[in-house]
Amino acid sequence: MLKVVGGTDHKPTAGAFIARQPNGLYCRFSFKTESLTHINMTEEDYLNNFTGNVPDRAEAEAILNKHVEDFSRVIRYATDLNTTPAERARIKTHVTLPQNSIFVYPKEV
Numbered sequence: 001m002l003k004v005v006g007g008t009d010h011k012p013t014a015g016a017f018i019a020r021q022p023n024g025l026y027c028r029f030s031f032k033t034e035s036l037t038h039i040n041m042t043e044e045d046y047l048n049n050f051t052g053n054v055p056d057r058a059e060a061e062a063i064l065n066k067h068v069e070d071f072s073r074v075i076r077y078a079t080d081l082n083t084t085p086a087e088r089a090r091i092k093t094h095v096t097l098p099q100n101s102i103f104v105y106p107k108e109v
Contacts, residue, residue, distance in 0.1 A: 016053065018046065019069040021095040026064075027074065028053070034079040035088075039095055071095070 028038040
């Protein structure tokens with residue numbers, strides 16, 4: 001079972017964070033773009049460095065075990081700086097869809 005950390009009301013100093021979406025999958029929020037950079041990641045996607053921002057699997061495991069944020073923080077910090085309102089609405093729909101209804105591209109062998 002993964003621990004979800006609620007965080008505080010002030011903006012963190014880190015450049016990004018991982019959050020649990022309403023559908024149970026993970027997303028990555030960037031303070032640089034003030035938007036989501038990755039959505040609908042499984043635990044295995046993140047552990048395999050799907051985002052390209054984690055130095056090794058051990059650190060990815062530590063992040064998932066101790067530093068997963070609540071999705072309310074994504075909503076709090078997301079702006080229209082790099083996404084249009086229509087795109088934000090589309091993303092919001094995608095992160096709330098049940099996991100079994102999300103199309104996932106097959107992994108290359």
